Amino acid sequence: MPPRAHHGSGGALSKTGFAWAVFEWARNPYYILIVIYIFAPYFARDIIGADLLASGDLAALGPDEAQKTANAQGQATIASVTKWAGLIAALTAPFLGAALDRGGRLKPLLAVFLGAITACSALLWFAQPGGAGLPVWAIMTLLVIAYVCYTYSEVTHNAMLSVAGEPQRLSMISGVGLGLGNLAAVLIFVAIAVLFILPGAIQWPFAKPQFGFDLASFDHARIAGPICAVWLAAFSIPFFMNAKDPGVPGASWRTAIVEGFQAVLKTVREATKYPDLMKFLIARMFYQDGMAALLALAAVYVALFLEWGFLNMLCFAIFASAWAFLGGIFGGWLDGKVGVKNALIIEILGMVMAFTLQLSITQESLLFGAIENYQVWDGLVFQSLSDLSYLALVSFVAVTATASISSSRAMLVTLAPPGRSGEFFGLYAIAGTITVWMGPLLVEIFTTAFNDQRIGMASICLLFSAGLAVLLFVRMPQRA
Numbered sequence: 001m002p003p004r005a006h007h008g009s010g011g012a013l014s015k016t017g018f019a020w021a022v023f024e025w026a027r028n029p030y031y032i033l034i035v036i037y038i039f040a041p042y043f044a045r046d047i048i049g050a051d052l053l054a055s056g057d058l059a060a061l062g063p064d065e066a067q068k069t070a071n072a073q074g075q076a077t078i079a080s081v082t083k084w085a086g087l088i089a090a091l092t093a094p095f096l097g098a099a100l101d102r103g104g105r106l107k108p109l110l111a112v113f114l115g116a117i118t119a120c121s122a123l124l125w126f127a128q129p130g131g132a133g134l135p136v137w138a139i140m141t142l143l144v145i146a147y148v149c150y151t152y153s154e155v156t157h158n159a160m161l162s163v164a165g166e167p168q169r170l171s172m173i174s175g176v177g178l179g180l181g182n183l184a185a186v187l188i189f190v191a192i193a194v195l196f197i198l199p200g201a202i203q204w205p206f207a208k209p210q211f212g213f214d215l216a217s218f219d220h221a222r223i224a225g226p227i228c229a230v231w232l233a234a235f236s237i238p239f240f241m242n243a244k245d246p247g248v249p250g251a252s253w254r255t256a257i258v259e260g261f262q263a264v265l266k267t268v269r270e271a272t273k274y275p276d277l278m279k280f281l282i283a284r285m286f287y288q289d290g291m292a293a294l295l296a297l298a299a300v301y302v303a304l305f306l307e308w309g310f311l312n313m314l315c316f317a318i319f320a321s322a323w324a325f326l327g328g329i330f331g332g333w334l335d336g337k338v339g340v341k342n343a344l345i346i347e348i349l350g351m352v353m354a355f356t357l358q359l360s361i362t363q364e365s366l367l368f369g370a371i372e373n374y375q376v377w378d379g380l381v382f383q384s385l386s387d388l389s390y391l392a393l394v395s396f397v398a399v400t401a402t403a404s405i406s407s408s409r410a411m412l413v414t415l416a417p418p419g420r421s422g423e424f425f426g427l428y429a430i431a432g433t434i435t436v437w438m439g440p441l442l443v444e445i446f447t448t449a450f451n452d453q454r455i456g457m458a459s460i461c462l463l464f465s466a467g468l469a470v471l472l473f474v475r476m477p478q479r480a
Contacts, residue, residue, distance in 0.1 A: 011169040012176040012332070019242035020164035021177035023157055026235035027114070028181025029188055030121055030228040031150060034143075036295060037189075037317040039124060042221035043139065044074030047129050054130065081140050085147035092148075093155050097424070098260030100159040105247040107240055113153040118232050120146035124225025129218070158428070162413055163246045171340060171410040175332025178406050182324035184235075188227055189318040196220040197314060202380070277415040279474045281428065284408055287348055287467025290460045291401055293439025294355065298397075301457055306363060306390065312381050316394065323395040327402030332410075334403060340411045341476050345468065347404040352464050354396035359454050361390050414476065439463060 011017050033039065049070035052058060058066040100106055120142040126133040134142075165173050199206040200215040213219040299316070302308045308316065334343040360368045366389055373386040382388050409428075416424040439460055446459040 011165050012172045014165060015242050016163070016244040017165040017169065017173045018176070019239050020157075020160060020244075021173055021180055022235065023239040023243065024177035024181035025184045026232050026239065027117070027150070027153060027157075028178075029185045029231055030117060030146070032182070032185040032317075032321060033188060033224045033228055034121065034124070035147070037299065037313070038192075038221055038224040039127075040078055041299065041313075042218060043127065043143075044078050045071070046218055046221070047127065047139070048074040048077045048136065050129050051131070051136075077136075077140070081143045081147070085144045085151075088144070088148050089151035093151055094264045095257070095261050096152060097155045097159060097428075098263045099253065099256040100156060100247075100260075101256075102251065102259050102263075103247060103253045103256030104249060104251040105245050106156050106160060107243070107245050107247075110153055110156045111240070113149040113156065114232060114236055116149040117146045117153065118229045120149075121225045121232070122229035125222050127222060127225075155428075158409060158412075160243060160246060161409065163244045167413075168336075170413055171335035171406065172329075172332035174409045175328040175330070175335075175403070175406040177328065178331070178402050179325040179328030182321045182328065182402065184231065185321040186318055186325065188224075188231065189314060189321065192220060192224070192227075193311075193314055193318070196223075197311060201311060274415070274417070276474045276476070277412075277424065279470055280411060280415055281424075283467045283470035283474065284428070285467075286463045286470065287404070288408070289439045290463030290467065291351070291404070293443060293460050293463070294351075294397075295401070302390065305454075306361075306387065308387070312387075315381050316391065319391060320394050320398045323398035324402040327399035328406055330399055331403030331406030335407055335410055339476065340407050340414055341471070341474060344404060344407040344411060345471060347400045347407060348464055348468055348471075351397055351400040351404065352461055354393045354400065355461070356458075358390055358393045358397070359458055361386050362454075415474075 012021060049067075052070045052073055053066060058069055061069060100109075123134070123142055124139070127139045128134075161170055161174060164170065194205060195211070196209040196213050196215065197220060198204055199209045200220075209215060209220070213223070299313060302313075302316065331343065331347065334346065337343075338346070357367075360366060363373060363384070363386060365371060365373050366386060371385075373384050375384050376388060377383060382391055412424060412428050442459040442462060443456045446456045450456070
């Protein structure tokens with residue numbers, strides 16, 4: 001059998017480099033629309049919470065207490081989905097990654113993972129309140145399967161990064177991929193707003209929502225699933241046609257799985273042979289968990305604390321995704337200017353500073369009371385200085401967060417032993433999923449102890465600080 005390729009040629013705009021990047025244009029909208037901004041809040045609030053209120057089980061409680069209980073149940077359901085999906089992925093992804101380094105073609109495996117995501121996403125159209133569609137357990141099962149397959153597809157796709165281009169251009173290829181993924185989400189958000197939300201709210205640019213959609217039936221939220229399914233299926237084609245596959249045709253997957261399993265156990269046992277790589281993975285475990293908690297809870301925070309409505313939240317999602325597109329490009333550029341480790345430190349520090357300024361904003365004031373809030377204009381969205389200031393800071397968080405993802409992947413490729421990037425991307429997945437509970441737990445403890453939402457959210461900075469502290473002690477190889 002021919003030897004396994006360990007690097008490619010060209011850059012982000014080469015045939016293979018751009019094909020690798022365009023994969024994220026196809027896949028990432030699922031995570032952004034379903035997991036973060038549209039479907040998960042809809043499932044928690046309008047299915048779990050609303051059905052609980054309608055059941056009469058909370059009739060003995062006052063209206064405010066009943067709503068609070070319903071909201072808590074919705075959030076707990078989403079947390080349960082994340083917990084089980086994260087646990088399954090954490091226990092299996094590293095073994096998958098190790099097998100990918102030794103097995104045959106990766107594209108057929110990736111097609112299976114994407115097919116599962118596509119099917120699960122399409123079926124979310126039938127997730128309706130009141131039990132009219134799929135039962136809750138079925139919706140949760142679809143979300144868990146798609147989440148796990150999304151993680152598997154990420155490990156497989158990342159294992160192909162090393163052959164997507166020249167080693168010194170991998171950061172830019174990675175950054176372009178993240179940028180394209182967020183740009184795709186922006187286009188879909190705009191389409192949903194123009195076709196459904198704005199016609200329903202102000203009868204513009206159409207007199208009513210298109211395609212006979214009924215906003216009262218949450219058609220605009222449920223359609224996110226089928227849209228992501230069609231988008232993923234259609235735009236995966238250029239990737240499968242042009243991306244370079246490092247797998248060896250005819251290699252035994254049975255042997256690869258057995259050897260991969262043994263290799264992961266050996267890697268964990270012999271971690272001292274790669275101390276800087278292990279320190280980086282530990283650092284990422286902390287700062288990635290902080291970022292995951294920030295992404296998961298930021299929408300809830302502004303919706304409750306600043307009382308942003310659905311249109312505000314949709315504009316927030318579009319704005320953040322647009323800046324995240326630039327973040328992917330910025331990450332690749334910054335890596336080339338200051339080195340991947342220094343770039344990652346700058347990105348995390350920038351994210352924490354912007355997040356701290358966000359926490360200084362309330363409906364009454366800014367900068368922890370130094371500036372009084374006031375109404376700036378009488379438009380449809382973001383009317384006050386607080387709203388506009390928070391939104392402006394979202395751009396810094398989005399850019400630095402996305403750039404840090406790009407830099408993290410490039411740093412893993414830089415630190416991993418040649419030919420073993422898939423295996424270590426499996427451990428990379430563990431570092432991003434095994435402690436997924438830590439951020440929400442900190443927020444819960446601090447919010448309860450101080451009875452203050454802002455202090456609860458501020459506790460996330462402890463995870464960023466721990467990650468930075470470990471990252472400072474990672475030594476980069478001379479080739480970086």
